Amino acid sequence: MSLWILGLMVAFFAFVSFRWKWPIGIGLAASALLGGLLGGTPLWAGEGRGLLRHLVEGAFVYIDPMLIMASAIFFMKCIEDSGLLSALNLRILRHLGRSPFWLSILLAAFVAFPGLLTGLTTASVLTTGAIASVPLIKLGMDRRRVGAFIAIAAIIGMVAPPINLPVMIIGGGVDMPYIGFTLPLLLLCIPTLVLSSLWLAYPSLRGVDVTPVLAELDDGPWQRHGVKLLLPLLVVLALMSGPRLFPGVWPSIGLPLTFVLGSVVALVSGDRVRLLRAARGATHQALPVMAILVGVGCFIQVMTLGGMRGELVIACLQLPDWLLFAGITVSMPLFGAVSAFGSASVLGVPFLLALLGRPEIWVGAGLSMMASLGDLMPPTALSGIFAAQVVGEPNYLKVLRHCLLPAALLAAWALVVILFAEPLSGFFAGLFGGV
């Protein structure tokens, strides 16, 4: 058994990041280094047998999400400058400001939107989340609650179709094509989005007068540029959906280039974009998260190398049947302390295999929501950390406290979908003639 090494790695990581305030990415990489050495791997050895090769290799696993994140944040900075985001937001407030019920729900959907296209919570929190936070705070909502509102909506955006990375990771492990997930994912997302947004926002928005807030918001960009303002968003949407609408004809150019092209369009479609400032701001926001992903990659590689990954999975699967579902509900979000994607890959795949025989699409969808909740789990807590940044709350744990109840709701609902996968899939297959 080498799980004690994992324990030491976690303890070391907690110590350096909470006590010594090391950046999380560096703390993770350092604890990976420690774990590898404790496991008996020499730092350097011929033919790639050394620990350094493993650390570098692990560090590269999330290079694509890192590039997507950096370019998406840059894109959002650009359309923020061009005036597009504020114009959209103003329209939401103008049409819905007098209806706190719809405002809560649609604003949550607005926040979730980038996550739904990129599969990343950070894309939501830092962009539409940042925009939506302003009027919510102005309408008198507690800023920590606003942070929680954004963080939870972003998690739901990550789970929602068309792009759900944890499901793809889980599916890749069991040869399950990414087909037929739209319905289960919508069933997971819509009720939870409605309930959690109402729980977090509705009480504070009820009875608030929207007129003074509207008067403060500037509609200049829309008056100056009109529909042209929407171009960058349309370009990005077209480049994203083209390959799926016209497979084989329309090449997929990848999300990073998609966002960069969208940004280029933003340069000419609205107010002046301060390019250098946008790039620096985007890098500044993206860098700590990219460092976390690098650290996570190192950490999991060392877990695999030393056998801790397998032992952890076996320990979870050894739970008696009646505890297995409790194990899923606890361990998958908890493993998100390292990474939600890691949770999907390390735990999601074996759990799906252990539940084989139930409708795997529904089970996989439920597991993906469990994994996605990991983005709220300290210390990485990508969604929570950025949400706190966005609303100006220095202690992200205070934002996470408001997330507790909605997160529990999400986990419970995911569990319901997993437990009742059989009747649910049967019911919807009957309804839609077997989608």
Add this chain to the structure above:
Amino acid sequence: MKRFHPWILLALSLLICALTARDFLLQHRPDAIVAGPGVTEQRRLSEWMPELEGTRGDTEVYLLAGADTTGGDVLVLGGTHPNEPAAFLAAVLLVENLQVSHGRLWVIPQANHSAFSQTEPQEAHPQFFHLPDREGGERRFRMGSRLSNPLDQWPDPEITVHHPSGQSLSGNETRNLNRCFPGRREGTHTERVAWAIRHLVDSEDIKLLIDIHEASIEYPVVNAVVAHEHASDIAGMAVFNLAMEGLDYNLEPSPKNLHGLSHRELGDHCAPLYATLLETANVIQGRLRGKTSEAVLLSGDDPCYHDAGEIGMNRVHYPEEGIPFRQRVWRHIAACRELIGSYSMMHPEAPLYISGFPEGTVLLEEGCGPYLMPVP
């Protein structure tokens, strides 16, 4: 964070890059495969698709032709997934040992050659494994990845759309050769390799395809012969003969709704090809395995899989001593022999007669060494 001065971090990163670059570059060197006495021609896949020439996708094609050429043609693929080492090595042993008297045997030991040049992040696999050769020397082979190297094909789309079926898979499967068949001439790197193999099958009039693989013990299809419906008789006969020899195999029909796999697509597009695929159980691919090392790769013995067996996660019996590499290679060789034998029995007008198959007793007792030639 002044504690981490940027220049110090940058210098440290550069040092680590310099130290590890050697390791990664070492994996770009080709493996030595020795043409055995039965090899009559050594060709390249680019002969069937000139666009592949000069790319990492171009790979060795060994032809073992009998003096009597009226027989049939059989193609064996190893290394479709380079992280399945017994599959690669079984193909190498065929190249180095077989002699064909009747018909022609084609072997591509490294079908996805690009994927041999990297290991998969987070899997912590060794980059190489070592085996003795018959003269007491050492042979080194690469342990690659399931997917083509991103240096050859990047970035992955968010969703892979299979050509021509339109089926969606997760994005990185776009670099999985066994999800890219029948391939596309103007397609991605991996689709081109698939297309070249398909073109070889068509233009050389291949009658039987054997695509050799391994899978993790918890994977639903393992210790199996997977067969396209057209090949089910041949595969069934082979499975029966293997059982007589004490080698248990499941006969699995090729799923009709999972596209891109060699047995499905080449069986459909290159009819009347008999398309088959072999799987053995390889712990080093599994998610439930413990410590990952070259030693486990070769011994196939992992304590975690004993625990996994107790909770019913294993799809095949996992014996006390594990499932060693030599045993998996033996299973593949025996299955190739029986598939070719069944084919020849059903097609006496165009059979393939082969001698020199490595023997089970020798493989199981002494390992692959006696069948590996020294590198000149």
